[in-house]
Amino acid sequence: MEPIITVKEKCRKCYCCVRSCPVKAIKVAKSYTEIIVDRCIGCGNCLSNCPQQAKMVADKVGVTEKLLSSGEEVIAVLGSSFPAFFHNVTPGQLVAGLRKIGFAEVHEGSYGAELIADDYARITSEKGHPRISSHCPAIVDLIERHYPKLVGNLVPVVSPMVAMGRYLKGTLGQHVRVVYISSCVANKLETQTQETRGAVDIVLTYRELEGIFRSRQIALPALADEPLDGIRPGAGRLFPIADGTFRAFGIPFDPLDTEIVAACGEVNVMGIINDLAAGRISPRIADLRFCYDGCIGGPGRNRALTEFYRRNRVIAHFKQEVPCRTVPNSLLEAGRVSFGRSFASKYAKLEAPKANDVRKILNATNKFTVKDELNCRACGYRTCREYAVAVFQGLAEIEMCLPYNLQQLEEDRGRLIQKYELARRELEREYGDEFIVGNDRKTLDVLGLIKQVGPTPTTVLIRGESGTGKELTARAIHRYSKRNDKPLVTVNCTTITDSLLESELFGHKRGAFTGAVADKKGLFEAADGGTIFLDEIGDITPKLQAELLRVLDMGEVRPVGGTAAKKVDVRLIAATNKNLEQGVREGWFREDLYYRLNVFTITMPPLRSRVESIPILVHHFMDKASTKLNKRMVGIEDRAVKALTKYPWPGNIREMQNVIERAAVLTHDGVIRVENFPLALSEGLEEGFATGLDIHAASFRSEREQHMGKLEKKLIQRYLTEANGNISRAAKLANIPRRTFYRLLDKYRLRERDVR
Numbered sequence: 001m002e003p004i005i006t007v008k009e010k011c012r013k014c015y016c017c018v019r020s021c022p023v024k025a026i027k028v029a030k031s032y033t034e035i036i037v038d039r040c041i042g043c044g045n046c047l048s049n050c051p052q053q054a055k056m057v058a059d060k061v062g063v064t065e066k067l068l069s070s071g072e073e074v075i076a077v078l079g080s081s082f083p084a085f086f087h088n089v090t091p092g093q094l095v096a097g098l099r100k101i102g103f104a105e106v107h108e109g110s111y112g113a114e115l116i117a118d119d120y121a122r123i124t125s126e127k128g129h130p131r132i133s134s135h136c137p138a139i140v141d142l143i144e145r146h147y148p149k150l151v152g153n154l155v156p157v158v159s160p161m162v163a164m165g166r167y168l169k170g171t172l173g174q175h176v177r178v179v180y181i182s183s184c185v186a187n188k189l190e191t192q193t194q195e196t197r198g199a200v201d202i203v204l205t206y207r208e209l210e211g212i213f214r215s216r217q218i219a220l221p222a223l224a225d226e227p228l229d230g231i232r233p234g235a236g237r238l239f240p241i242a243d244g245t246f247r248a249f250g251i252p253f254d255p256l257d258t259e260i261v262a263a264c265g266e267v268n269v270m271g272i273i274n275d276l277a278a279g280r281i282s283p284r285i286a287d288l289r290f291c292y293d294g295c296i297g298g299p300g301r302n303r304a305l306t307e308f309y310r311r312n313r314v315i316a317h318f319k320q321e322v323p324c325r326t327v328p329n330s331l332l333e334a335g336r337v338s339f340g341r342s343f344a345s346k347y348a349k350l351e352a353p354k355a356n357d358v359r360k361i362l363n364a365t366n367k368f369t370v371k372d373e374l375n376c377r378a379c380g381y382r383t384c385r386e387y388a389v390a391v392f393q394g395l396a397e398i399e400m401c402l403p404y405n406l407q408q409l410e411e412d413r414g415r416l417i418q419k420y421e422l423a424r425r426e427l428e429r430e431y432g433d434e435f436i437v438g439n440d441r442k443t444l445d446v447l448g449l450i451k452q453v454g455p456t457p458t459t460v461l462i463r464g465e466s467g468t469g470k471e472l473t474a475r476a477i478h479r480y481s482k483r484n485d486k487p488l489v490t491v492n493c494t495t496i497t498d499s500l501l502e503s504e505l506f507g508h509k510r511g512a513f514t515g516a517v518a519d520k521k522g523l524f525e526a527a528d529g530g531t532i533f534l535d536e537i538g539d540i541t542p543k544l545q546a547e548l549l550r551v552l553d554m555g556e557v558r559p560v561g562g563t564a565a566k567k568v569d570v571r572l573i574a575a576t577n578k579n580l581e582q583g584v585r586e587g588w589f590r591e592d593l594y595y596r597l598n599v600f601t602i603t604m605p606p607l608r609s610r611v612e613s614i615p616i617l618v619h620h621f622m623d624k625a626s627t628k629l630n631k632r633m634v635g636i637e638d639r640a641v642k643a644l645t646k647y648p649w650p651g652n653i654r655e656m657q658n659v660i661e662r663a664a665v666l667t668h669d670g671v672i673r674v675e676n677f678p679l680a681l682s683e684g685l686e687e688g689f690a691t692g693l694d695i696h697a698a699s700f701r702s703e704r705e706q707h708m709g710k711l712e713k714k715l716i717q718r719y720l721t722e723a724n725g726n727i728s729r730a731a732k733l734a735n736i737p738r739r740t741f742y743r744l745l746d747k748y749r750l751r752e753r754d755v756r
């Protein structure tokens, strides 16, 4: 299990972790970043640098609690930096607290540094290739996982933590369980490493231990001092501070000795490792620690304290006398324990891209020349090329390139402005000067209702068949309202799926469902201060009906996946062509919502019941078509108007608008004639639509024959007319053989003279 985990919901993909990871052990996934355990060195940089605190130390409190209550003998070992964390209690109080929660013994980890001191002194005095200290587990992981060439240079000795574990188990017996408590995260990885596994059972951070005290309501300052266990360490207590290692190991350190290199902190360490790997330097010993200031600067350090203060605390502890309860056999058995270890290359080689692959990735982010490679590091990689390699290896994404993103945004913005402008013009043309046309009684009644209800805040329900002008009416109401300087947002409830509609209307929180990568505002919020028009409201699900009712009652919306509600001031206009009363009876429409909507209802009459308005509507739509097609319209012949008045208009005014526009396209001289109409209309003129179809008297087949026959005859006549009675040309126009055309003429008893 990895020592650091990602809280996916908290990650905002700011790439801080990528930037701060010295070995790029971070993979950028679709909506979060995650740690690649095989590459991680446990330095904890991502922990400290994540502004959202989305990276967390994997919790070991649970297993510790379980172990403590198991009845086994559990020993606590305090990492040598503990005085720099628990600064406001005495070591004796800390020991008392640990005993209270169930630890059988409490030892100082700094004794571990003394346990390996002899081995260090011996190995580092040997001549040969440069030795790299192995007491810092992050350095060991760095070399094993990223600089396999240097594995042979590591001092083949365990860290103080592992030394303590081996010593305690070697002296007290293998049955004891050891819990090591420190500010180090790499220690956690170390317990899982093959070569050191088994020495320490659990690694806790000081903060995790603090959590245990808190949960058990143990106040350390109130406790009486208790003695530590084991042997009192000497200079080992100085191990955690920057220049403390040589003191702890008893190796004389002369700062002028170029044979010895000592460094703490990522930048210094990485420089030295790179120099060693390149063979640029060859000291006898390189003593390295990944954290600045040594172990007192570990990722789990007490951040409220300065380095100076933390250092002073460790030195004060070194000088003070803390009572120790030394178990006599500890002294006797220590010599029998081995502190040696081996190292192995754990280098996980990733596929290296070819030059062409890198070029393609660079090109994909608009980098075509070297000048385009800004190396701005916003993505977290030092150079655009390193970043391109990471993209190739699946660690990074194209979208991480900031200059490219800005360019994209700028282009998208331009495109959106253009689209918006086009849509605005289209709307303007479609609805801008659009007024409700009609001089029949029913249309005039509707107009009267619009004028009455418009200026009020009342919810309006518009009912009527499709194409009768419900949306047009909603727009008119908004225009007459006091909100007409605010947006009118129209939503067709049938065009998107139910779950999407909910988030479309009320918005959603990031992570509410798959694909919700960012918070999104809903249309109710977009319409704040204005009007929302919900078309086809009879089609929404009961769940959405309930949410809508809540919005209407409380005047607030709650985004999908969110808990906090937001106040909105929106007037609702709804429309439907469904029978909502039947819906209430049958249970698919909520009764309470029905009453909430049915406050003021406007019913749009079908076009067939306002025939008197057809001529005026025709001229209105001819004008519209003329503007749209940029074509001069002269007029319409009487027969054509007659055909329009005879037709039953199942698609209502929308259908009529389309018929006129189509006729306007077809006419050559700007005069609309019956011939410019679809057959259904011209046919109706001759036969009348009133005859209808008696489905009980006729079979489908015979009815179809009859109707198809009529249609076929009309078509043949049309082609003949078009070809001026020339049968060969008419057949050509119809794209059928001349013989077939003759056969059809015979069938319908048509002659050349039958041209209209």
Ligand SMILES: Nc1ncnc2c1ncn2[C@@H]1O[C@H](COP(=O)(O)OP(=O)(O)OP(=O)(O)O)[C@@H](O)[C@H]1O
Pocket (backbone or CB within 6 Å): 430, 434, 435, 436, 437, 438, 464, 465, 466, 467, 468, 469, 470, 471, 472, 473, 535, 577, 620, 653, 654, 657
């Ligand atoms: N009285 C009218 N005067 C002018 N144009 C009208 C009139 N009624 C409807 N229209 C036009 O007819 C078309 C359809 O109208 P609208 O979209 O308002 O109908 P609807 O009832 O909302 O249709 P649906 O139920 O299919 O959504 C629009 O282009 C609209 O401008």
